[in-house]
Each structure stands twice: as structure tokens, then as C-alpha cells.
Amino acid sequence: xxxxxxxxxVILREGEDAVINCSSSKALYSVHWYRQKHGEAxxxxxxxxxxxxxxxxxxxxxxxxxxxxxxxxxLTASQLSYSGTYFCGTEIGAGxxxxxxxTFGQGTILxxxx
Amino acid sequence: NAGVTQTPKxxxxxxxxxxxxxxxxxxxHEYMYWYRQDPGMGLRLIHYSVGEGTxxxxxxxxxxxxxxxxxxxxxxxxxxxAPSQTSVYFCASSLGWAGNSPLHFGNxxxxxxx
Numbered sequence: 680x681x682x683x684x685x686x687x688x689v690i691l692r693e694g695e696d697a698v699i700n701c702s703s704s705k706a707l708y709s710v711h712w713y714r715q716k717h718g719e720a721x722x723x724x725x726x727x728x729x730x731x732x733x734x735x736x737x738x739x740x741x742x743x744x745x746x747x748x749x750x751x752x753x754l755t756a757s758q759l760s761y762s763g764t765y766f767c768g769t770e771i772g773a774g775x776x777x778x779x780x781x782t783f784g785q786g787t788i789l790x791x792x793x
Numbered sequence: 794n795a796g797v798t799q800t801p802k803x804x805x806x807x808x809x810x811x812x813x814x815x816x817x818x819x820x821x822h823e824y825m826y827w828y829r830q831d832p833g834m835g836l837r838l839i840h841y842s843v844g845e846g847t848x849x850x851x852x853x854x855x856x857x858x859x860x861x862x863x864x865x866x867x868x869x870x871x872x873x874x875a876p877s878q879t880s881v882y883f884c885a886s887s888l889g890w891a892g893n894s895p896l897h898f899g900n901x902x903x904x905x906x907x
């Protein structure tokens with residue numbers, strides 16, 4: 680089942696912050712986050728595996744809620760290079776019909792202006 | 794290190810023609826995937842493989858076939874192309890199970906079926 684991302688699009692000025700959400704109706708084994716620039720391949724950002732986990736690097740971080748049904752990606756003090764489409768990918772885990780299949784959300788388009 | 798290489802980069806087919814997309818990875822990854830990307834729909838899994846000689850269906854397998862005769866290669870075939878198969882196709886690979894391993898994507902193949 681495809682996770683739901685919100686918002687569908689975000690427009691920022693450099694230095695502003697943004698939050699992108701990824702929700703599932705079922706508990707997840709893990710959540711991946713990827714960024715894709717126009718005309719390029721998606722690039723891996725991070726994986727979250729544990730309920731309550733938070734991780735990040737530089738000014739991009741993510742959290743996974745305790746029930747493991749929602750993840751949020753935080754972009755702080757945005758830069759022009761952050762522009763692109765952000766996707767979450769979810770894995771339900773062993774015992775689920777989606778085992779072994781990473782299912783992606785529909786994407787969030789982030790545009791950062793000078 | 795080339796990573797994941799897809800050929801061809803672009804292709805135009807007429808309805809009913811057949812073709813094969815090639816994906817090659819040099820990272821000794823066990824898992825390989827074929828996704829299609831259409832506007833507003835994110836990445837949808839077509840087929841995947843958990844190791845040499847294995848294949849499995851993803852979310853949208855109809856009209857496609859795959860083979861993984863060698864660990865480093867994953868082929869996607871269209872036996873009789875239809876306009877609905879116009880899309881950008883991405884191959885990806887991961888060292889282990891998608892639940893806890895990042896996916897590495899190729900640069901994509903843009904296919905147009907007229």
C-alpha cells in the first residue's frame with residue numbers, strides 16, 4: 680500500500696525551514712528518504728528503523744514516530760541545492776504481503792528560491 | 794566505480810514492438826529492482842530479484858517480464874509495447890533486503906511508445 684506524503688509541493692526562500700510528512704495506515708518495518716533532482720536518479724538520504732528514532736546529517740534530519748506509522752523529514756535553513764522532489768519509501772516487513780518491496784510515496788516537490 | 798548502469802538512455806517504440814532494457818551493477822549487490830516513474834505517481838515497482846536466478850512481481854508487473862541470469866545484470870522486457878508503457882524506467886540495487894539497505898539507482902531510461 681502506497682504511503683501518503685504531504686504536502687505535495689513546498690516553495691521556500693533560502694534559509695527557511697520545511698517539513699515533509701510520510702504516513703502509512705499500517706505499522707512499518709522501516710522508512711527510507713530519497714531526493715531526486717530534475718532529470719536525475721533518486722539519491723538515498725537516510726533510513727529509519729526504530730520507533731522513536733531520529734537521525735540526520737548536515738541540516739537534513741528525519742524522525743520515525745513510536746507507532747512506526749509516520750515519518751517526517753526536516754530541512755533546516757534551506758539552501759538552493761535542496762530543491763528537488765523528495766520521496767519516502769516504506770517497507771512493511773516480514774509477514775506482510777509487501778515483504779521485500781520498497782513502496783514509494785507520490786513525492787513532494789521542494790523549490791528553494793534565492 | 795560505475796554503480797548502476799542502464800542502457801539505453803532513450804528509446805522510442807511503436808505499439809506492438811518489443812524491447813529489452815539492461816541494468817548492470819558492479820557493487821556485488823544481491824537485490825535488484827525495476828521501477829517506473831510517471832508524473833504525480835512516484836516510483837512504482839514492476840519486478841524485483843532477491844538473488845541470481847530469482848524474480849518476483851511488484852506492484853505493476855503486467856506487460857513486463859524480467860530475468861536475472863547473472864548476479865550483476867537484471868533485464869526488463871516488453872513483449873508488445875503499449876502507449877500506457879510510456880514512462881521513465883529506473884533500475885536499482887541494494888546490498889541486502891530493502892527493509893534495511895539503501896537503494897542505489899541508475900540514471901533511468903526514457904521510453905516513449907507511439
